[in-house]
Amino acid sequence: MRKLMKLTLSILCAVLLLFGFKTWCEHLEKQSVAAKPTAGKQKKLTIYNWGDYIDPSIIKSFQKDTGYQVDYETFDSNEAMYTKIKQGGTHYDLAVPSDYMVQKMRQEHLLKPLDHQKLTGFKNYDQRFLNEPFDPHNRYSVPYFWGTLGIVYNDLYVKPGSIKSWNDLWNPKYKQQIMLIDSARDIMGMTLASMGKSVNTTDEPSLAAARGKLITLMPNVKAIVADEIKTYMAQNEAALAVDYSGDAAEMLDQNKHLHYVVPNDGGNIWFDNLVIPKTVKNEQAAYAFINYMSRPDIAAKNAEYVGYATPNKQAKARLPKHITQDRAWYPDQKTLNRLEPYENLGPNLTERYNDYFLEFKMSN
Amino acid sequence: MRKQNTNAFTVLYYAWIILFVILPVLLLLFESFKNINGQFTLGNYRSFFESGTYLRMTFNSVFFAIVVTLITLLISYPMAFIMSRLKHAQFWLLLVILPTWVNLLLKAYAFIGLFAKQGTVNDFLTFIGIGPQQLMFTNTAFITVAAYIEIPFMIMPIFNSLVEIDQSLINAARDLGATQAQTMRKVVIPLSMNGVRAGIQAVFIPTLSLFMITRLIGGNRVITLGTAIEEHFLVTQNWGMGATIGIVLIVAMVITMYLTRDRKQGGK
Numbered sequence: 176m177r178k179l180m181k182l183t184l185s186i187l188c189a190v191l192l193l194f195g196f197k198t199w200c201e202h203l204e205k206q207s208v209a210a211k212p213t214a215g216k217q218k219k220l221t222i223y224n225w226g227d228y229i230d231p232s233i234i235k236s237f238q239k240d241t242g243y244q245v246d247y248e249t250f251d252s253n254e255a256m257y258t259k260i261k262q263g264g265t266h267y268d269l270a271v272p273s274d275y276m277v278q279k280m281r282q283e284h285l286l287k288p289l290d291h292q293k294l295t296g297f298k299n300y301d302q303r304f305l306n307e308p309f310d311p312h313n314r315y316s317v318p319y320f321w322g323t324l325g326i327v328y329n330d331l332y333v334k335p336g337s338i339k340s341w342n343d344l345w346n347p348k349y350k351q352q353i354m355l356i357d358s359a360r361d362i363m364g365m366t367l368a369s370m371g372k373s374v375n376t377t378d379e380p381s382l383a384a385a386r387g388k389l390i391t392l393m394p395n396v397k398a399i400v401a402d403e404i405k406t407y408m409a410q411n412e413a414a415l416a417v418d419y420s421g422d423a424a425e426m427l428d429q430n431k432h433l434h435y436v437v438p439n440d441g442g443n444i445w446f447d448n449l450v451i452p453k454t455v456k457n458e459q460a461a462y463a464f465i466n467y468m469s470r471p472d473i474a475a476k477n478a479e480y481v482g483y484a485t486p487n488k489q490a491k492a493r494l495p496k497h498i499t500q501d502r503a504w505y506p507d508q509k510t511l512n513r514l515e516p517y518e519n520l521g522p523n524l525t526e527r528y529n530d531y532f533l534e535f536k537m538s539n
Numbered sequence: 540m541r542k543q544n545t546n547a548f549t550v551l552y553y554a555w556i557i558l559f560v561i562l563p564v565l566l567l568l569f570e571s572f573k574n575i576n577g578q579f580t581l582g583n584y585r586s587f588f589e590s591g592t593y594l595r596m597t598f599n600s601v602f603f604a605i606v607v608t609l610i611t612l613l614i615s616y617p618m619a620f621i622m623s624r625l626k627h628a629q630f631w632l633l634l635v636i637l638p639t640w641v642n643l644l645l646k647a648y649a650f651i652g653l654f655a656k657q658g659t660v661n662d663f664l665t666f667i668g669i670g671p672q673q674l675m676f677t678n679t680a681f682i683t684v685a686a687y688i689e690i691p692f693m694i695m696p697i698f699n700s701l702v703e704i705d706q707s708l709i710n711a712a713r714d715l716g717a718t719q720a721q722t723m724r725k726v727v728i729p730l731s732m733n734g735v736r737a738g739i740q741a742v743f744i745p746t747l748s749l750f751m752i753t754r755l756i757g758g759n760r761v762i763t764l765g766t767a768i769e770e771h772f773l774v775t776q777n778w779g780m781g782a783t784i785g786i787v788l789i790v791a792m793v794i795t796m797y798l799t800r801d802r803k804q805g806g807k
Binding site for chain 1: 575576592595596651655656657673675676754755758759760762766767770771773774775776777
């Protein structure tokens with residue numbers, strides 16, 4: 176009994192000590208923040224963005240130029256961000272949801288409409304990337320970056336230029352060579368595109384046909400994985416992969432043999448967008464930041480750092496030619512016209528997509 | 540006075556059990572009767588038992604869990620037995636427990652390095668002339684990694700039950716003329732059955748719903764119910780169906796506990 180008491184006491188002591196340490200650390204952190212010259216309650220801007228999705232020097236220059244102090248928080252999935260904003264208790268002034276999530280948040284009244292009078296840089300954007308179905312007339316959002324879903328191939332195993340269409344994946348010579356991203360919407364969407372259908376298909380016969388076609392891809396599938404796909408492809412583990420352009424850019428940086436293709440028979444184009452959530456505290460600062468990010472020089476700088484495609488026409492003109500002329504990152508107009516953003520399909524169809532994808536996974 | 544004191548203490552434990560064990564299970568059960576629009580229905584259970592996909596997945600989960608449990612048992616029992624006879628038994632036990640201090644994800648990634656196309660194992664196979672094999676994303680890889688992860692949880696209870704056996708019982712058996720094999724069969728194994736049962740429960744039940752490894756090592760070529768639960772809660776947000784699968788798993792676990800229960804005490 177004595178021993179037990181002693182043990183309990185020492186654990187309690189350790190907890191207290193750690194807790195004290197934590198409070199002390201927080202205190203230090205606050206002090207260092209308060210020490211900054213620009214600090215002040217009215218001057219704070221809270222941004223909720225994806226991890227590693229902005230050039231840190233831009234935040235610094237924004238703080239210097241405007242006097243606002245930026246509090247930058249990150250999330251790793253649309254759903255996580257959505258839950259946090261919906262449940263309240265947060266005070267984000269800006270968030271960066273993807274297309275279908277903008278639609279969902281807009282329908283659930285979680286976003287504040289934008290006052291286009293206050294957007295000074297809106298004319299810099301390419302018309303092609305505005306007025307998308309997920310947010311008609313950009314009432315709630317300004318595009319931040321865009322990208323595609325495509326095929327990564329390794330030129331050690333695949334002849335360059337031989338991959339043009341989604342249907343090339345079904346070629347029997349790629350037996351057990353393809354890695355797929357573990358996402359029902361993307362893989363079903365890519366199959367629908369290969370059949371010449373929309374990635375937002377809702378009619379049952381087309382979906383059932385896509386399921387059937389997808390199952391015939393199984394012999395070629397090596398694995399269905401998530402983020403690990405980048406490591407595997409960089410290690411030459413598989414010849415082909417279906418993945419987003421953002422992930423592809425990371426892989427290509429690590430392995431010279433990898434190339435990225437946007438198939439010419441349609442597919443998905445995605446957008447991440449700046450929005451002002453209902454939880455906004457400092458609207459003025461939010462507009463200041465959106466306008467700052469719309470500036471051609473800043474958007475170009477950011478695009479070079481992040482490596483994704485910018486929807487800002489003026490900024491694109493300032494980027495080096497070898498980036499903007501690369502078809503992989505900026506597909507030609509014809510390919511681009513066939514790409515569609517995802518629409519929010521509602522719970523029942525999302526379920527259908529997932530059930531079919533699960534059946535595909537089970538089919539080996 | 541004393542009795543009241545203990546009562547006051549037990550209230551705390553009851554509250555704990557109600558809050559963190561019974562209520563969550565009830566909530567799960569409640570959720571499993573709701574469809575995607577929040578109405579009450581038996582539909583989730585119907586679609587579970589009418590769908591070949593889910594039934595095959597259940598079969599897969601149970602099958603892999605049984606195989607993994609068997610393999611760990613076959614490796615662990617002799618190992619625990621030898622360890623319990625060694626001089627520095629606690630030191631060896633520490634070595635067995637050591638890998639559990641490393642995060643599960645890190646261990647999985649280490650195996651990726653071993654099993655990859657240009658990984659250590661394939662380098663060795665090439666060196667001895669067999670040539671590289673496809674190791675990742677196979678059933679064998681999945682079973683190996685799952686067994687590796689679960690082995691400490693099988694060895695620990697068996698080791699403890701073996702150490703607890705009174706040495707004089709074994710001596711008595713030998714004195715009375717039992718051979719080594721007979722002593723093993725009639726004395727040691729029956730007395731260590733409690734440890735074996737605890738080990739089987741500790742391995743079988745988590746393996747049943749393992750899901751990270753199915754994706755990382757199995758490349759989703761190995762599908763268990765854990766995968767389906769993850770998908771329903773995170774992607775489809777059909778919590779009803781996810782909860783239904785959760786209930787099915789709980790039932791499977793209760794069956795396991797029942798089958799591996801201590802029968803002697805049950806018979807009294």
